[in-house]
Amino acid sequence: MHYPSRIVKKIALGLFLGISLISLSLWVYAGNKTPNPWTADEIRLIESLHIENLPKAPANPSNSVSKNLLAEKLGHRLFFDPQFSKNGQISCATCHQPNNFFTDKQTKGSGIGSSSHNTRSIVGSAYSPWLYSDGRKDSLWSQALSPLEDPNEHGSNRMQIARLLNNDENYRRVYQSLFGPLPDISDLQRFPKNAAPIPGELGLAWRAMSVQDQKLINEVFVNIGKAIGAYERLLIPGPSRFDAYVNALKKNDLKSQSILLNDSEIRGLRIFINKGNCINCHNGPLFTNDEFHNTGVISSPRDLPDKGRIDGIRKAKKDIFNCMGIYSDDQRKECDELEYARIDQPELLGAIRTPSLRNIESTGPYMHSGQIKTLTAVIEHYNQAPLSMIGHNESEPLRMSRFERRDLVAFLKTLEAPLSTNFLWLEPPSENQ
Amino acid sequence: MEFSKIVKLQITIIFLFIAELTYSQGQSLASSSCDYAISFISELDPIEINRMHSWVINVKTKAGIPVEGATIRLEGGMPEHDHGLPTNPRMTAELGSGNYRIEGIRFHMGGTWEIKTTITIKENRDICTIPLEL
Incomplete structure (x- = not known):
């Protein structure tokens, strides 16, 4: 049978248009109704990162006032008070700025001088068994004491701090209702104006004091730390866009999922839990395992490579302000983290504590000394996994394409969120508080 | 495939399934190269990462007799990542009937x-x- 070529052409064109229309409709339909793209294992991993898995901030047994409202208020005031510094201008909030998620956007912290390290966020740190990048402190209260006497940070000293408390009627009243009477330090022969067990003149003055008087001052100093620690325990991250996505995932709400994260962010999440190996260390609802890893980060110019955890654990074990020390309120001294910590293993050399990734976009520069300025450069670092300057780099090159690296950064930016802490705690306390 | 081979394959699959089930419940059999039959019960069941906890390890001879008076040391790590345990666990008590308490165990990665x-x-x-x- 022979058909005119014009009819054949029309039928062919009709078929072509019809098939195109059906394909387009299917594509649009599929676009709106993207089938759940995750395997059961992937869903388990994604849900493990959900902020709803975060329990209430634990009380610290070594700090008997860690859940005491009066202590939280005292700590709040101390945190923002610049009196507790050498020049009367540096407070904890100078570097740990509430508007910057308690970091300072600087490469290294800047107080009386330049700090040796980048300012870490303290949001969520109540959950961490170790503080500082090398974990040389095992509680918030013990950590809070170090910057006060660091000559480059507050540059203050425990004797000066005890005097400030004594001379301020409000501080004295609150302190005494929490911890009992302040010691009488009016005798300048026994209690010099300034003294602390650090090198230099302050150390000489400290060593001239009797052991009993030193202990009296240490107790005041420690109680200041415990109040600051009680306040810091209140700083908790809030639910981010990623967490809203996990909520939608749990409800199998595909429409909300597609609104909450775009395709690039979802691809980035897939890399985060698979090829990128990020979840190995950045796990759990705070995106950190709080452990120590050598990832081959090059030290800053003029800085020696940081020995990391191998030094940190030695310092923590020797620290008189640790969980097992006489100033700890944990009567049973059940300090499992300290007791069962590893020491002297080669893999601890150059190992740095994993930071949380919540609000990571807003808390650069990155790494323990602020060596890397942007998230893109951080991902590039992990992609290359260079040889470590000290110890052994645990990570392996990831061979991510430029597009994959971009997607991973896009995902990390979905972890931004205001804190879930009441805003009153994020501002300096008012006079009548 | 011969009938006997099919039976062997099925037995292997059943064994693997049981082994997997056992691990997920926080108990485990040791590798066959060991002279003892050991199993453990974790204080955390299922085991969660980033949480310090203890185990009770049970040691028996292959004939099923509980082993008394032993000293147990726990080490290990992740072969894929070339690192050890994040803690240094220690035996803190012998509980009798071949049971030993090991404290200070924490895993920091799945x-x-x-x-x-x-x-x-x-x-x-x-x-x-x-x-x-995990």
Whole structure:
């Protein structure tokens, strides 16, 4: 049978248009109704990162006032008070700025001088068994004491701090209702104006004091730390866009999922839990395992490579302000983290504590000394996994394409969120508080 | 495929399934290279990462007799990542009937772990490996 070529052409064109229309409709339909793209294992991993898995901030047994409202208020005031510094201008909030998620956007912290390290966020740190990048402190209260006497940070000293408390009627009243009477330090022969067990003149003055008087001052100093620690325990991250996505995932709400994260962010999440190996260390609802890893980060110019955890654990074990020390309120001294910590293993050399990734976009520069300025450069670092300057780099090159690296950064930016802490705690306390 | 081969394959699959089930319940059999039959019960069941906890390890001879008076040492790590346990666990008590309490155990990553259990009785030392998937 022979058909005119014009009819054949029309039928062919009709078929072509019809098939195109059906394909387009299917594509649009599929676009709106993207089938759940995750395997059961992937869903388990994604849900493990959900902020709803975060329990209430634990009380610290070594700090008997860690859940005491009066202590939280005292700590709040101390945190923002610049009196507790050498020049009367540096407070904890100078570097740990509430508007910057308690970091300072600087490469290294800047107080009386330049700090040796980048300012870490303290949001969520109540959950961490170790503080500082090398974990040389095992509680918030013990950590809070170090910057006060660091000559480059507050540059203050425990004797000066005890005097400030004594001379301020409000501080004295609150302190005494929490911890009992302040010691009488009016005798300048026994209690010099300034003294602390650090090198230099302050150390000489400290060593001239009797052991009993030193202990009296240490107790005041420690109680200041415990109040600051009680306040810091209140700083908790809030639910981010990623967490809203996990909520939608749990409800199998595909429409909300597609609104909450775009395709690039979802691809980035897939890399985060698979090829990128990020979840190995950045796990759990705070995106950190709080452990120590050598990832081959090059030290800053003029800085020696940081020995990391191998030094940190030695310092923590020797620290008189640790969980097992006489100033700890944990009567049973059940300090499992300290007791069962590893020491002297080669893999601890150059190992740095994993930071949380919540609000990571807003808390650069990155790494323990602020060596890397942007998230893109951080991902590039992990992609290359260079040889470590000290110890052994645990990570392996990831061979991510430029597009994959971009997607991973896009995902990390979905972890931004205001804190879930009441805003009153994020501002300096008012006079009548 | 011969009938006997099919039966063998099925037995292997059933064994693997049971082994997997056992691990997920926080108990495990040791590798066959070890002279003892060991199992453990975790204080955390299922085991969660980033949480310090303790185990009770049970040691029996292959004939099923509980092993008393042993010293147990727990080490191990993740072969894929070339690192050890994040803590230094220690035996803190012998509980009788071949049971030993080990405290200070924490895992900081999901994935495949190998727990090396060194069992020392007088001069004799044996290492039993417990595979663990978290």
